[in-house]
Amino acid sequence: MESVLIANRGEIAVRIIRACRELGIRSIAVYSDADADAPHARLADEAWRLGPAPSSESYLRVDRILDVAARSGAAAIHPGYGFLAERAPFARAVTEAGLVFIGPSGTTIDEMGDKTRARTRMQEAGVPIVPGTTEPLSDADEAEEVAASMGYPVLLKAAAGGGGKGMRVAEDPEKIRRSFEAAAREAESAFGDGSIYIEKYLTRPRHIEIQVLGDTHGNVVHLGERECSIQRRHQKLVEEAPSPALDPETRRRMGEAAVTAARAVDYAGAGTIEFLWQDGDFYFLEMNTRIQVEHPVTELITGIDLVEWQLRVARGERLPWSQDEITFEGHAIECRITSENPDEGFLPSTGRIRHLELPGGPGVRWDGGVTAGMEVGLHYDPLLGKLIVWAPTREGAIERMRRALGEFALVGVDTCVTFHSRVMAEEAFRAGDLSIRYLEEHPELTRAPERTDSELRLAAAAAVLLEEERRRELAPPRIGSGSGGRARSDWQRAFSPHGEAR
Numbered sequence: 224m225e226s227v228l229i230a231n232r233g234e235i236a237v238r239i240i241r242a243c244r245e246l247g248i249r250s251i252a253v254y255s256d257a258d259a260d261a262p263h264a265r266l267a268d269e270a271w272r273l274g275p276a277p278s279s280e281s282y283l284r285v286d287r288i289l290d291v292a293a294r295s296g297a298a299a300i301h302p303g304y305g306f307l308a309e310r311a312p313f314a315r316a317v318t319e320a321g322l323v324f325i326g327p328s329g330t331t332i333d334e335m336g337d338k339t340r341a342r343t344r345m346q347e348a349g350v351p352i353v354p355g356t357t358e359p360l361s362d363a364d365e366a367e368e369v370a371a372s373m374g375y376p377v378l379l380k381a382a383a384g385g386g387g388k389g390m391r392v393a394e395d396p397e398k399i400r401r402s403f404e405a406a407a408r409e410a411e412s413a414f415g416d417g418s419i420y421i422e423k424y425l426t427r428p429r430h431i432e433i434q435v436l437g438d439t440h441g442n443v444v445h446l447g448e449r450e451c452s453i454q455r456r457h458q459k460l461v462e463e464a465p466s467p468a469l470d471p472e473t474r475r476r477m478g479e480a481a482v483t484a485a486r487a488v489d490y491a492g493a494g495t496i497e498f499l500w501q502d503g504d505f506y507f508l509e510m511n512t513r514i515q516v517e518h519p520v521t522e523l524i525t526g527i528d529l530v531e532w533q534l535r536v537a538r539g540e541r542l543p544w545s546q547d548e549i550t551f552e553g554h555a556i557e558c559r560i561t562s563e564n565p566d567e568g569f570l571p572s573t574g575r576i577r578h579l580e581l582p583g584g585p586g587v588r589w590d591g592g593v594t595a596g597m598e599v600g601l602h603y604d605p606l607l608g609k610l611i612v613w614a615p616t617r618e619g620a621i622e623r624m625r626r627a628l629g630e631f632a633l634v635g636v637d638t639c640v641t642f643h644s645r646v647m648a649e650e651a652f653r654a655g656d657l658s659i660r661y662l663e664e665h666p667e668l669t670r671a672p673e674r675t676d677s678e679l680r681l682a683a684a685a686a687v688l689l690e691e692e693r694r695r696e697l698a699p700p701r702i703g704s705g706s707g708g709r710a711r712s713d714w715q716r717a718f719s720p721h722g723e724a725r
C-alpha cells in the first residue's frame with residue numbers, strides 16, 4: 224500500500240496525512256473550491272480538486288472521488304469520520320474498484336448501521352443492551368403497549384438513526400402516540416426509513432465508550448474507555464480518558480463486552496463501542512465503524528497511534544499486542560474547538576481567521592485543520608481543531624488544559640474556548656460528577672458573564688479596527704503604499720492572548 228487517498232477535509236485529513244508520511248505512504252488529498260488553500264490540501268503530497276464548496280458536490284461525490292483515485296494511482300482510500308465514512312455502498316464501491324477501503328467491510332457497516340439489527344446481534348452475543356425492543360414497532364398502538372409494559376419514561380428511536388435525528392422522549396402515556404408519530408416522520412425524511420423502536424429512557428446516564436482495534440487475522444483488543452458525557456444536543460464537546468467513574472473491574476467487564484461485540488461482526492480496524500453507563504450498569508448503545516474525533520485521548524494514555532494502526536491493519540499487518548500488554552498511563556482531556564458561540568446557544572460563526580496563536584509546552588497537542596487567513600463558512604462541520612492535553616493525574620490534566628486554553632488566541636470568528644475554560648473551572652466537572660445532562664444541570668456555563676465598561680470599550684475598538692482592515696483588503700492595492708501595517712499591529716496589541724476579549 225504505497226499511496227492513500229484521504230476522502231475528507233479539516234483536522235482529520237491533516238491527521239491522516241501525518242500518519243501516512245511517517246509510514247512512507249504517499250498521501251493524496253481531495254478538496255472543494257472552499258478548501259483550495261486549506262491545510263490538508265497544502266500538506267498532502269498531492270491535492271486534487273473535487274468540485275464546488277457544498278459537500279453534496281464535493282466530499283460526498285463518490286464518482287469524483289473514485290475518479291481521482293484512479294487518475295492519481297491511489298492504492299487505498301481512508302474516509303476519516305463523517306462524510307462517507309459509514310456508508311456501506313461507498314465501502315463496497317471502493318473495494319469493487321480494486322482499492323483497499325481503510326475501515327470495515329460494507330457488510331459490517333450495514334450490520335452496525337441499523338440499530339435494531341445491531342441490538343439483536345449484540346443481544347445474541349451476550350452484550351447488555353439498553354432495555355427495549357429489537358424489532359421496529361408496527362404502529363402507535365404497539366408503541367403504547369410496549370411502553371406501558373416497560374414503564375415510563377421511554378425513548379423512541381429511528382432504526383436508521385444517526386446524529387440524534389428521529390429520537391423522541393415520551394415521559395408519560397399522553398405523549399407516546401405523538402412522540403411515535405413525530406419520530407417516524409423525522410426518520411422518514413432524514414433517512415428515507417421511518418422504522419422506530421423503543422428503549423428505556425435512562426434519566427442520568429454517562430456516555431462511556433470503548434476503543435477497539437482488530438486485525439484481519441482474527442485478533443481484537445480494546446484500548447480502554449473514553450468518557451464523553453459532556454454533550455450538547457448529543458454532540459460531544461469534552462472527552463477524557465480514563466473515565467472518572469470506572470473502577471478497574473467495571474473497566475475490565477466493559478472492555479470484554481466491547482471485544483465480544485467487535486468479534487461478533489469480525490471487526491477489523493479501529494472502531495468504537497458506545498455504552499450508556501448508569502449506577503454501575505452499562506448498556507450497548509451503538510458501534511461506530513470508523514476513527515472517532517476523540518481518538519487522541521486514547522492515544523495519549525496508551526501510547527498507541529490509532530491512525531497508524533488503521534493503516535497497518537489495512538495492509539495486512541498483525542496487531543503486536545495481547546490484551547495484557549496494553550497499559551494505561553496518566554490522564555488525557557480533549558476540548559473540541561468549534562466556530563460556535565457558546566453564549567448564543569452555540570450559534571455558528573463565520574468569517575476570516577485573522578490571527579491564530581496556538582498553545583504549546585509539555586503535554587499539549589493540537590490537532591487542527593485551520594490556519595490564519597482561512598475563511599470559515601457554513602458548508603462544513605464547525606470543528607476547527609482539537610486541543611488535547613496529557614498529565615500524570617486528572618487534576619494535573621485539568622490545570623494543564625486551563626493553561627493551554629489561556630494561551631489559545633483566535634481572532635476573526637467566535638469560538639467555544641471560553642466555554643471550555645468555564646468547564647475546567649466548574650466544581651462538578653472537577654469532581655468527576657458527569658452525566659449526559661451536564662449542560663442542562665449547569666446553564667451558567669453557556670451564559671455570558673456581565674461585561675465591564677472597559678471590556679465593552681475594548682471589544683468596540685477591536686470591531687472598528689477589524690472592519691477597517693477588512694475594507695483595506697477589499698480596496699485595490701495602492702502602489703508603493705507599504706503594507707498598511709499600523710492597524711494590524713494596533714489590533715494585535717488590543718488582543719492580548721490572555722483574557723476573554725477574543
Ligand code: ADP
Pocket residue numbers: 353378384385386387388422423424425426428430454457497499508509659
Ligand atoms: P445517534 O446515532 O442518533 O447519535 P445514539 O443512539 O448514539 O444516537 O444516542 C445519542 C445520544 O442520545 C447518546 O449519547 C445519549 O446522550 C442519548 N441517548 C441515547 N439513547 C438513550 C437512552 N436510552 N436513554 C437516555 N439517553 C439516551
